[in-house]
Amino acid sequence: MKHIINTVILAIVFFGCTNNSNQSDAFGNFEAETIIVSSESSGKILQMNIEKGQKIGAGSVTAIIDTVQLDLKLKQIQAQKEAVAARRKTISSQVAVFEEQKKNLQINEKRISKMLTEGAATQKQLDDITGQIGVIDRQIESTQTQYVSINKELEVLESQKEITEDLIKRCTIKSPSGGTILETYAEEGELATPGKPLLKMAGLDELTLKVYVSGAQLPHIKIGQTVEVEVDKNENENQSFTGNITWISPEAEFTPKIIQTKEERVKLVYAVKVAVKNDGTLKIGMPGEVSWK
16 A cells, blocks of 8 residues: 555656646736837828728828928918029029120220220220229129028028928828838827828737746857747647747846736746747737747
């Protein structure tokens, strides 16, 4: 009888050790890198082209904001540019008139110079013509300096035009990357302001399982290591996935408060992130287990 009892005890101990060897090495929950897409312009939201749970691609138009005021400003800038360009044409016409006057004076200057050599004109007549040509040159130079201020005005207006066109472009809100819409924070008809969140999205094709390990486990893991990840399939079965360790915290921290007992929460652990390809089974917040033995 005593022999039988000892045999039973040994079997229980052996079975317990076997079970412990099959236990997972770390536990945690799945999470995803979320993106908050915000408005960059002010105006009424004319369209919200997304809804919660919708999967969209990179560059998809998610919202459109009213651009009426910006379009009017763009027309105003264009009108100002045309007015400045008209002033430039006026200056060009004035310079052309002065150039024509100078040309006529130069013809007279040659005629009087010839007459002077023949004694038919005086030096004063020649000096007067030369003086008039000098005055015309100064008028041409003075008029041409106005081109500098006009060119600067055109540069300022062109800059304002580019800024306004950029603001109009920003009124069409596009998805920065592909993913799934997790939350929407605005509706059509509401007023958008710069920095106002419009939606939250995340890529769910790959989720991250964040687990915590003890210092004694650190020597057994490294970045890039392939590990086995398990989640509950039903009450009696687990579903397995393959994951890769992408990050190991360089500093220890106290166990997160989600751990039930105070004794566990005061332990120092290291956070580890495991990337897992998602076939649609995995959800944000779902618990998971990791084994690297």
